[in-house]
Amino acid sequence: MKEKINEMKKEEVQIKEMKKEEVQIKENKKEEFKSEGKLLVQNKTVVVPGQVLAEGFDFLPSYGTYRKGDKILANKLGLINLEGKVIKTIPMAGRYLPKKYDVIIAKVIDVGMNAWRLNINSAYNAMLISKEVGNTGGGYNSYPQKGNLSKIYKLGEYIFCKITNVSGQNLVDLSTNGPGLRKLYNGRILYVNTHKVPRIIGKKGSMVNMIKNATGAKLVVGQNGVVWIQCEPKMEAIAVKAIRKIEAESHIPGLTGRVKEFLEKETGNKITEETNEHSEEHKQSN
Amino acid sequence: MTYKNRLDGRKNNETRQIIAKAGVIKKADGSAYFKIGKTWAYAAVYGPRELHPRFMQNPNKGIIRYSYIMMPFSGMGERIRPGPNRRAKEISMVSQKALNSVVNLEDYPNTVVDVVVELAQADAGSRCAGICAASIALADAGIPMKDMVAAVAAGIVDNTVCLDLDYEEEHYPEFAKEKVDSEHVADIPVACIPSTGEITLLQMDGIIDSTQLIDAVKLAKEKCAEIAEIQRQAVRARYEGDKK
Numbered sequence: 001m002k003e004k005i006n007e008m009k010k011e012e013v014q015i016k017e018m019k020k021e022e023v024q025i026k027e028n029k030k031e032e033f034k035s036e037g038k039l040l041v042q043n044k045t046v047v048v049p050g051q052v053l054a055e056g057f058d059f060l061p062s063y064g065t066y067r068k069g070d071k072i073l074a075n076k077l078g079l080i081n082l083e084g085k086v087i088k089t090i091p092m093a094g095r096y097l098p099k100k101y102d103v104i105i106a107k108v109i110d111v112g113m114n115a116w117r118l119n120i121n122s123a124y125n126a127m128l129i130s131k132e133v134g135n136t137g138g139g140y141n142s143y144p145q146k147g148n149l150s151k152i153y154k155l156g157e158y159i160f161c162k163i164t165n166v167s168g169q170n171l172v173d174l175s176t177n178g179p180g181l182r183k184l185y186n187g188r189i190l191y192v193n194t195h196k197v198p199r200i201i202g203k204k205g206s207m208v209n210m211i212k213n214a215t216g217a218k219l220v221v222g223q224n225g226v227v228w229i230q231c232e233p234k235m236e237a238i239a240v241k242a243i244r245k246i247e248a249e250s251h252i253p254g255l256t257g258r259v260k261e262f263l264e265k266e267t268g269n270k271i272t273e274e275t276n277e278h279s280e281e282h283k284q285s286n
Numbered sequence: 287m288t289y290k291n292r293l294d295g296r297k298n299n300e301t302r303q304i305i306a307k308a309g310v311i312k313k314a315d316g317s318a319y320f321k322i323g324k325t326w327a328y329a330a331v332y333g334p335r336e337l338h339p340r341f342m343q344n345p346n347k348g349i350i351r352y353s354y355i356m357m358p359f360s361g362m363g364e365r366i367r368p369g370p371n372r373r374a375k376e377i378s379m380v381s382q383k384a385l386n387s388v389v390n391l392e393d394y395p396n397t398v399v400d401v402v403v404e405l406a407q408a409d410a411g412s413r414c415a416g417i418c419a420a421s422i423a424l425a426d427a428g429i430p431m432k433d434m435v436a437a438v439a440a441g442i443v444d445n446t447v448c449l450d451l452d453y454e455e456e457h458y459p460e461f462a463k464e465k466v467d468s469e470h471v472a473d474i475p476v477a478c479i480p481s482t483g484e485i486t487l488l489q490m491d492g493i494i495d496s497t498q499l500i501d502a503v504k505l506a507k508e509k510c511a512e513i514a515e516i517q518r519q520a521v522r523a524r525y526e527g528d529k530k
Contacts (some may be wrong), residue, residue: 046525048518049388050424050433050481066432073481075390076430077521092525093316094428095334097393122398123334123348169345169395194429251525 064089105222126172134177187230194225289444306477316427324409327453352382360503387456437477
């Protein structure tokens with residue numbers, strides 16, 4: 001019996017020692033991780049694929065980056081964005097990838113029996129079925145379920161619509177049923193870089209409203225990089241130039257000031273800040 | 287006589303002068319030129335866009351379609367018939383495979399990215415220049431890719447391992463100023479991913495012994511890392527130029 005008890009005690013001691021060792025190893029590892037961790041790029045700079053962004057395990061890779069060994073590398077061309085420990089890139093180029101609830105401008109490229117096929121300036125075409133058509137201006141119950149769909153949207157027309165669903169294989173469904181969604185008559189269509197759209201719109205639509213007020217243009221900006229402008233010819237040219245300027249210089253700080261300066265110089269009118277009533281009107285109409 | 291002084295006065299591990307620039311074709315989604323000596327490659331990238339014919343579509347991911355074309359006036363005298371010939375088709379195929387392993391098009395099923403490479407001048411090493419230009423253009427188009435693909439040729443001229451042979455060196459016995467020891471010339475285009483060191487293209491033309499082959503590939507791989515940095519700088523310069 002005594003022998004057995006002694007053996008048991010020995011085992012216990014062994015197990016305790018093992019556990020101690022494990023704890024020590026873990027602590028050592030933690031120290032190793034702490035000592036490394038180095039950021040190799042500054043915030044808001046342009047990075048290109050294959051560029052090493054950070055070393056060590058202090059940072060986490062997010063969109064547009066990936067981890068390889070103890071390094072974080074860029075996956076895409078973009079501006080670097082640091083949020084605490086998370087490194088991600090904001091893309092600067094590339095095609096539009098359809099996303100649910102995006103509001104876009106689409107072009108009719110085919111009319112079927114009960115649906116339209118539309119080009120959404122992306123790698124994929126979208127479908128708009130006749131059920132999803134909102135008020136077409138004909139009053140109560142004006143959308144026909146059957147018959148010639150060309151009566152509503154003809155080939156080559158542009159529609160301001162929203163994405164209701166995107167499948168795993170990127171099949172896109174559209175709808176024109178919603179406030180402000182409609183067919184776009186006349187005007188001019190511009191194609192801009194999709195990733196610059198948030199800058200063209202600005203915070204709560206500030207940039208778009210500035211262009212609208214300065215030039216008196218009607219402007220609709222789709223998330224897919226299609227812009228519709230309706231305006232008198234002279235002012236239209238200025239609005240187009242302003243949009244192109246935003247597109248080209250959006251990654252350089254101080255954009256709003258420069259665009260304001262540009263618009264004042266071109267139109268010859270001072271831009272005042274008291275334009276909130278006007279902007280609210282536009283928000284409702286869009 | 288061994289081959290000590292190269293015909294154009296370069297060192298053995300030196301390439302011709304490289305000039306790279308991104309964003310040279312406005313209509314394309316991404317574009318670039320890559321000039322290495324007298325070999326000029328222009329690349330344009332279109333897409334991702336819908337792929338026809340439909341049987342080529344891959345429902346798992348997007349694919350790359352690479353086209354290598356030499357311009358009619360690009361050769362060493364004789365007019366090159368325009369359009370794809372057997373040589374161009376083969377080079378298109380291997381170049382496409384060289385780029386396939388870096389791009390990640392899983393977000394774009396059933397689509398294609400068209401890469402069009404045209405050579406305005408060709409003075410040997412054109413497939414390498416094409417791959418370099420194409421990978422700058424792909425990055426410029428915002429295609430997700432884990433790294434640049436850099437490519438350069440290495441080989442032997444008169445029993446000496448050299449980097450980036452030009453046309454005269456590839457036909458050394460014709461152009462040699464001194465007596466030639468061995469008539470053999472070998473040319474080995476190498477494309478590699480610098481961050482992992484993986485080789486994505488390796489071809490060979492000529493006769494070379496095994497130790498020299500290893501030396502040549504090693505030399506080319508080392509240079510690829512430097513070329514990749516030039517490529518990245520080319521993409522970056524497009525946005526940093528107007529920042530001052």
